[in-house]
Amino acid sequence: MGKDKISGDLGGGGQLSYDFVKEIILPAFNNPYLDRLDDGAVFDINGVRLAFSTDTFVADPIFFPGGSIGDLAVNGTVNDISMCGAKPLYISAGLIIEEGFPENDLKIILKDMAESADRANVKIVTGDTKVVPRGAVDKIFINSSGIGVVSENITVSCSNAKPGDKIILSGTIGDHGIAMLTQREAMEFETEIKSDTASLCGMVENILSFGRDIHVLRDPTRGGVGTVLNEIALMSGAGIFFYEEKIPVKKEVAGICEILGLDPLYIANEGKLIAVAAPDAASDILKSIRNDPLGCDAAIIGEVVSDFSGQVIMETGIGGKRIVDMLQGEQLPRIC
Amino acid sequence: MGKDKISGDLGGGGQLSYDFVKEIILPAFNNPYLDRLDDGAVFDINGVRLAFSTDTFVADPIFFPGGSIGDLAVNGTVNDISMCGAKPLYISAGLIIEEGFPENDLKIILKDMAESADRANVKIVTGDTKVVPRGAVDKIFINSSGIGVVSENITVSCSNAKPGDKIILSGTIGDHGIAMLTQREAMEFETEIKSDTASLCGMVENILSFGRDIHVLRDPTRGGVGTVLNEIALMSGAGIFFYEEKIPVKKEVAGICEILGLDPLYIANEGKLIAVAAPDAASDILKSIRNDPLGCDAAIIGEVVSDFSGQVIMETGIGGKRIVDMLQGEQLPRIC
Numbered sequence: 203m204g205k206d207k208i209s210g211d212l213g214g215g216g217q218l219s220y221d222f223v224k225e226i227i228l229p230a231f232n233n234p235y236l237d238r239l240d241d242g243a244v245f246d247i248n249g250v251r252l253a254f255s256t257d258t259f260v261a262d263p264i265f266f267p268g269g270s271i272g273d274l275a276v277n278g279t280v281n282d283i284s285m286c287g288a289k290p291l292y293i294s295a296g297l298i299i300e301e302g303f304p305e306n307d308l309k310i311i312l313k314d315m316a317e318s319a320d321r322a323n324v325k326i327v328t329g330d331t332k333v334v335p336r337g338a339v340d341k342i343f344i345n346s347s348g349i350g351v352v353s354e355n356i357t358v359s360c361s362n363a364k365p366g367d368k369i370i371l372s373g374t375i376g377d378h379g380i381a382m383l384t385q386r387e388a389m390e391f392e393t394e395i396k397s398d399t400a401s402l403c404g405m406v407e408n409i410l411s412f413g414r415d416i417h418v419l420r421d422p423t424r425g426g427v428g429t430v431l432n433e434i435a436l437m438s439g440a441g442i443f444f445y446e447e448k449i450p451v452k453k454e455v456a457g458i459c460e461i462l463g464l465d466p467l468y469i470a471n472e473g474k475l476i477a478v479a480a481p482d483a484a485s486d487i488l489k490s491i492r493n494d495p496l497g498c499d500a501a502i503i504g505e506v507v508s509d510f511s512g513q514v515i516m517e518t519g520i521g522g523k524r525i526v527d528m529l530q531g532e533q534l535p536r537i538c
Numbered sequence: 539m540g541k542d543k544i545s546g547d548l549g550g551g552g553q554l555s556y557d558f559v560k561e562i563i564l565p566a567f568n569n570p571y572l573d574r575l576d577d578g579a580v581f582d583i584n585g586v587r588l589a590f591s592t593d594t595f596v597a598d599p600i601f602f603p604g605g606s607i608g609d610l611a612v613n614g615t616v617n618d619i620s621m622c623g624a625k626p627l628y629i630s631a632g633l634i635i636e637e638g639f640p641e642n643d644l645k646i647i648l649k650d651m652a653e654s655a656d657r658a659n660v661k662i663v664t665g666d667t668k669v670v671p672r673g674a675v676d677k678i679f680i681n682s683s684g685i686g687v688v689s690e691n692i693t694v695s696c697s698n699a700k701p702g703d704k705i706i707l708s709g710t711i712g713d714h715g716i717a718m719l720t721q722r723e724a725m726e727f728e729t730e731i732k733s734d735t736a737s738l739c740g741m742v743e744n745i746l747s748f749g750r751d752i753h754v755l756r757d758p759t760r761g762g763v764g765t766v767l768n769e770i771a772l773m774s775g776a777g778i779f780f781y782e783e784k785i786p787v788k789k790e791v792a793g794i795c796e797i798l799g800l801d802p803l804y805i806a807n808e809g810k811l812i813a814v815a816a817p818d819a820a821s822d823i824l825k826s827i828r829n830d831p832l833g834c835d836a837a838i839i840g841e842v843v844s845d846f847s848g849q850v851i852m853e854t855g856i857g858g859k860r861i862v863d864m865l866q867g868e869q870l871p872r873i874c
Contacts, residue, residue, distance in 0.1 A: 233661050331548070
């Protein structure tokens with residue numbers, strides 16, 4: 203790091219976030235659960251394997267096409283637990299509210315949280331509310347943490363990708379980030395792009411029926427698909443090769459990215475996952491994902507290779523190859 | 539409520555917080571775990587009884603005599619889990635940091651978290667960091683959630699106080715709130731009052747050896763002893779009678795409260811607990827608490843009565859009786 207002030211770029215979920223966590227957070231707490239850098243921790247209590255995850259949502263705006271900060275808070279934590287290979291069960295809600303926040307907006311957000319929890323079949327069982335003076339927080343921030351149960355035959359981890367594995371992406375990328383951006387900047391486009399915020403626990407339940415053939419599950423939120431693929435390559439000590447033309451992107455999202463000079467590979471998603479699976483099982487897993495309404499655009503986008511350890515290589519639409527790095531700096535602040 | 543803006547008083551932990559949770563939060567999520575209004579939820583996963591709790595810390599100042607927001611975050615959640623009658627095991631850390639926050643201050647806070655976790659013998663196993671633009675949050679807020687395991691023979695709940703039970707307070711009250719206040723207002727007093735921030739899990743482990751004789755455990759944080767006693771009376775449908783002269787208060791704390799017109803009964807504590815116990819076991823439990831260095835000032839302060847259901851009555855130093863309500867409004871904002 204070398205700087206003495208926390209930079210806004212650290213919150214982007216890309217290279218700087220990764221370095222910050224590796225250099226500042228992990229040494230402070232120094233334990234193998236955190237060191238794995240998965241979306242949550244998996245541990246055993248009296249013979250029961252549990253997954254535990256936390257996420258804080260600081261999204262701006264708090265209401266956007268396709269959802270609200272309430273949906274994000276529940277779906278985000280449900281998904282983080284799912285990405286541990288777990289079935290999410292119980293969720294907490296930690297609210298930080300700015301004095302003067304409209305009570306009706308709070309009620310809508312709580313309703314969104316309750317409905318998202320119902321859809322994911324999880325219960326919001328414990329909570330905390332802090333109200334802080336005007337100016338001490340911007341509107342409302344929500345932390346949600348959650349607990350899930352992991353079956354015995356599941357060994358999903360970011361460090362578990364093996365050469366030959368196929369990489370499956372569950373749908374179009376960039377929808378959430380672009381929906382937030384167009385709202386925030388009050389841009390006028392002909393079609394309204396909606397956030398993809400959704401809980402993936404149903405899709406994951408089906409995927410997990412493939413047991414040990416599932417090696418990695420990650421949801422590409424902050425930092426996008428490009429950053430998550432890099433994290434998998436680094437943590438697994440393997441290379442990742444994928445094809446640009448296989449990546450599903452909505453035409454409108456691609457168009458806005460082109461206008462604004464953004465790369466959809468680094469835009470946040472809130473209802474998509476990347477699964478890394480044993481080659482023999484990959485096409486059946488793809489079918490299972492496509493059977494889910496949230497996965498109808500799923501595709502096998504590439505594979506894990508033994509060359510290029512720790513690197514991500516993309517074959518471009520015209521057949522060239524380029525290294526895809528983690529997101530550098532922050533593309534869009536307060537995206538989730 | 540009836541108002542359409544969230545009032546700062548809702549964050550005080552007193553009557554308005556209680557009404558807000560009862561009228562806005564509980565109906566939104568509608569489940570028996572939350573309805574119990576305990577410090578956390580207790581549930582069973584595949585035969586293992588777990589406690590799960592969350593708390594967000596927005597303390598101002600972030601460093602104060604006796605600790606920091608980092609200590610508060612770990613001790614607070616460790617204590618909330620302990621108050622469920624559980625042994626705390628795993629903790630999460632959700633950081634929200636203002637852009638430009640000094641990196642050295644962050645390192646001190648993380649070190650305080652790690653050391654508090656070591657003292658409580660819990661592991662910080664999962665986390666999340668958000669960095670938000672200047673002005674979107676004041677310095678740093680920390681959410682911590684946690685998981686503990688509950689023994690089969692423990693049935694601790696806020697609604698479990700029974701007429702005849704004795705009420706034990708583990709030590710002097712008001713230390714944390716007054717330490718924060720004197721820091722914040724840069725008051726000059728001859729003696730420096732330190733926050734009592736500490737993890738009570740060791741003390742609770744000893745208390746829990748008394749099994750079903752322990753009926754209620756609560757830590758009187760926001761809202762203080764006066765509010766927590768009211769919550770126990772309301773949730774248990776019993777009355778609570780206590781003696782003002784039995785309440786341990788440090789001379790300096792009492793003095794500052796008198797000068798400022800504050801009632802120590804409503805000042806936040808961060809290292810004290812109230813135990814409600816079967817009468818036959820109470821004196822042994824008191825002994826066990828006093829054997830702990832954090833409990834050397836512990837006292838039996840009163841008892842649960844069948845009259846005055848839902849009310850708290852105090853016999854004053856000169857023998858009069860008065861009703862002690864929950865804290866009305868907010869005495870000190872951002873105390874934890």
